[in-house]
Amino acid sequence: MxxxxxxxxxxxxxxxxxxxxxxxxxxxxxxxxxxxxxxxxxxxxxxxxxxxxxxxxxxxxxxxxxxxxxxxxxxxxxxxxxxxxxxxxxxxxxxxxxxxxxxxxxxxxxxxxxxxxDIGALRETFSMKAFKRRQEAVLLNLRRQGLTDREILGMDLAAYDVARLGPGDAAKQKATYRAALVERFPARRQGDPLFVTWEGQAIPPMGLDAYLADLRAVRINMEFNGALCRGLKQTRYKELEVIDGEPTLVDFIMDRVPERSAPAT
CATH class of the missing domain: 3.30.300.130 (Fe-S cluster assembly (FSCA))
Incomplete structure (x- = not known):
């Protein structure tokens, strides 16, 4: 045992x-x-x-x-x-x-x-995109909780840690953005603004809508790549979904999708 x-x-x-x-x-x-x-x-x-x-x-x-x-x-x-x-x-x-x-x-x-x-430069590019995607999710959640843009952008880590972001994936998004922020700015002090750009610049309340539009573009690009990646993997390996031992409609469709081959080099 x-x-x-x-x-x-x-x-x-x-x-x-x-x-x-x-x-x-x-x-x-x-x-x-x-x-x-x-x-x-x-x-x-x-x-x-x-x-x-x-x-x-x-x-x-x-x-x-x-x-x-x-x-x-x-x-x-x-x-x-x-x-x-x-x-x-x-x-x-x-x-x-x-x-x-x-x-x-x-x-x-x-x-x-x-x-x-440069692997290091590539790693930083991906870290930047992850930072922005996580930040957008949290900013939008805080707006949905009824906070004003000035209240959101005035938050520090102490206020953020006690803030409620709502149900569902909100708790996970809250934790992942915090991790990305601390990794990017490990020397942040108590009272420093929580929401800054990747370069560390403050975001003015009047400029939040424009800033969110930039974050949205990053997220859409990442979501598109994710959907493409999943589709390529499923098409390549024809992962079967079986319910009660019987093939599903997914199986029927995927059996008729032609195999993809590597492009000529």
Whole structure:
């Protein structure tokens, strides 16, 4: 009984940690995107991960950022297991998996695959988009609670922590924006304004509508990319939905969608 309890606890912790890793472009958990195909704890406590992206030609830089996030998540597991991560059906899967088996870091593996693109700059671009998307969600929620723009923009962290944002996803959005703010501005002091631009500039109450329009454009772009990514993955792998053992309408439709092939290079 005790062994089963430990196993269940470890499995919950494993999936919780993996759920904290986001697709950097979409700011959505890789577990919800379906990229973690398998995450198993084997007999000796080791962890095996099978990872699959929506297309064969997904940018190696995107793959690096996600796999590096997976590595960091596994390093934080309380029982410090040995682990194996395998990337499947990707144009650089062989190089990545061989590098992992040889004990190379993800940084070493991808250094020769990333070309001239600056991984650090790419990571910051995605962090900026996530910051803006999370900020918009919170600002709109606070408006829906009846606060004026002046009251919202005058909030500091202390006021924010006791504020109620409403039901549903509001509590999660509140926490994720707080995390993004503290990560971006770790030296913020008590009383500093809560809502600032990515560059740290104050947002004037009279300018909030225009600022929200810019945030909305970022969100729409991210939502479009997310829908496209899910569609590509579903079309590629034809994930079946079964109800009471019978194929659903989704199965019927997806069986008739032609396979997508990688574009010619």
């Amino acid at each position: 005790a062994t089963a309890s430990v196993s269940d606890s470890r499995e919950r912790e494993l999936w919780r940690r993996l759920g904290e890793v986001n697709d950097p472009e979409l700011d959505e958990p890789i577990t919800e995107m379906g990229f973690v195909e398998r995450a198993d704890i084997i007999g000796d406590g080791g962890v095996e991960i099978d990872f699959r992206l929506p297309t064969y030609w997904c940018s190696p830089n995107f793959a690096f950022l996600m796999l590096d996030g997976v590595r960091k998540a596994l390093d934080q597991l309380s029982w410090s297991p040995a682990y194996r991560v395998r990337l499947h059906d990707h144009m650089f899967a062989e190089e990545v998996n061989r590098g992992i088996e040889e004990g190379k870091t993800f940084g070493d593996i991808f250094a020769g695959l990333a070309g001239d693109e």
